Amino acid sequence: MDTKNKTKIVLITGGSRGIGKSIALSAAKRGIDVILTYNSNPEHGWAVANEINNGGGKAVALHLDTSKINTFGGFADQVSQLLKDEWGREHFDYLVNNAGIAQRSLIKDTTEEIFDELVNVNFKGVFFLTQKLSTLIIDGGQIINISSALARFAFPGVAVYGALKAGLEGLTRYFAKEYAERKIRVNSVAPGTIDTEFGGGKGDESHRQQIASMNALGRLGLADDVGDFVASLLSDDSRYVNAQRIEVGGGIMI
Template identity: 50%
Template sequence: MQVIVITGGSRGIGAAAARACAARGMGIILTYNSQREAAEAVVAEVEARGVRGVALPLDVSDTASFCAFRVAVADSLREVWNGIALHGLVNNAGFGLYSPLDAVTEAQFDGLFSVHLKGPFFLTQALLPLIGEGGAIVNLTSATTRVATAGVAPYASFKGGLEVLTRYMAKELGPRRVRANAVSPGAIRTDLGGGLTDEFEALLASQTALGRVGEADEVGRVIASLLADDLGWVNGQSLEVGGGYCP
């Protein structure tokens, strides 16, 4: 049995990753910030697939809470899964902000930094003692690190930093046989940043080689594959999942 922590697992790509991992027989610990009912609904979906699931509260911007979160994860591993080691961590929690450079406030900048780079760094650090040999980390980045899109400069910059951090995780955790990879979604239909308007979705579809935007489940399946042993020789990579996003 492999148990995975997925941050921001109450909706969107996080929930899709939970479903995909559960379909592979993995146990799920997902986190939520404010949407407890949605998180519990995902846990119910996971358990309907015959595996155990747990929903824990976590504010990824609050690094002071990470020690207590590690204790909660360790308790879950002991009480639900008989004390096995944690197999994987998916740093997925996040939010979008669309604003031109000259309008971004310092508070907005700091908020994005805390959730998309600082939080994943220190949460990974906090959970490392629980991750067993042969484990895996998947960091969610973004196609905006490759293609400059007006209005998302801070978000894309921190996702770019997370992509670099992924390679360092792979390097430094290699002796423990812990792999680290990044998944970089292209245009995906989720409610991040308020979701896609019909007009914006049509524009993104026209800029994607396959002629449509993607679905969260398509990203979730890639995340599950990177956590599983069948991609055990993939390490330190950033995999774009965007149907050929080429604006």
Template identity: 50%
Template sequence: MSTTPPSSASASRIVLITGGSRGLGRNAALHLARRGVDSVITYRSRADEAQAVVDEIRGLGAHAAALQLDTGDSASFPAFAEALRGALRQHWQRDRIDHLVNNAGIGAHASIAETTEAQFDELMRVHLKGPFFLTQTLLPLIRDGGSILNVSSGLARFALPGYGAYATMKGGVEVMSRYMAKEFGARGIRVNTLAPGAIETDFGHGAVRDNAEVNRMVASVTALGRAGLPDDIGPVVASLLADDNHWITAQRIEASGGMFV
């Protein structure tokens, strides 16, 4: 489930992208590969999807590995950290990553009146508890001077009925990012939040991509006049991780095309 790069790869920058086997995580990994950044991507159950992304990254001249991870299962994080250490030693002859992108997520659509405790708890485990404790677990594996990017949502700024529980978790992510930036700054690790708007992916059962009515509604409230595409987000991730942005930390960057401005 991974590739073995030549010895020169030991000098490459390496990013760990949770949920990198599909959607925005995949797109980010590909854009980073075009800039010469290697990736460790995680997948929850579809090893075949992850391998396809690894192959695409190889085709762009970068190197990659794929590891299984359920970000909703914090008890598995110590074992995941060991698996990551093994992958770094085996494929890069390294013991540190440069960047962590907490991207993995799930969707849920229900009014607050109809949201169940089970739905709330699952969203909390995947979107808030997971990134909090995964970052805590992986801190020893992030090099000094590296960076962390936590993915939020435009829904943490504007409100659409049916996303109250999901947006609540993303609001927590944004606060968490600021505290991480403050606490990890002594190691030169910068931490930012990326908040995408509505994007045409399979997230949320592909509603923005596949439902013409939803797509038109999104376009009508977006300054740039259309729904977002994965290629609108991947370059932003790559840019925020680049050394050119080494002085940006504790910030929320929204990439929504101007939704609800």
């Protein structure tokens, strides 16, 4: 029975790099087994999985394009079979919806194609993937949606992305309401400006210093600042935290 198995399993989308990679490695250090997904680079996905496996943990990397909603049923079947084959289980414990794509276009330059791609990955994909995987999440499990500090404040060039993350935070509360009967907790974690290519931390030094100066701690965040925190939520220590937005941004724009 799943409930008698002490090993916890987390499924992390976009776990091959950046914050997703950090979440995977940090979760593994806490004794949690990992299923991570990659999109275009299987080498990166399996590099993370093998790092966990070589360190004494257990991890598997699967391909998933979170913009392709029509593939989610097949992906859920693949996860179900993997759980049976590798763990002798029918359910996993935690889902971290981390996969996303950034935006770098002003409203006047945003095409419908850019808009639709952002919607599909950052909102629609999260909704329907969670829907498909929900039957595989154990009762009493947890879902964490990775949002953004840009849901709270505005910068030019990220209007659609920021608005979608604000919508995701609203969706988080609805997930928490509708999955409450199964005691599945749902929270969102909102990173601030993180020093990754995705987070915009890889600009020129003057830009980096300008962004860092907006932060109360005076520095850009690191992927591990977010990854360690998200992994820390994947335990019973956070058992009474539900339907919340938690910003991990070092005090940016306060």
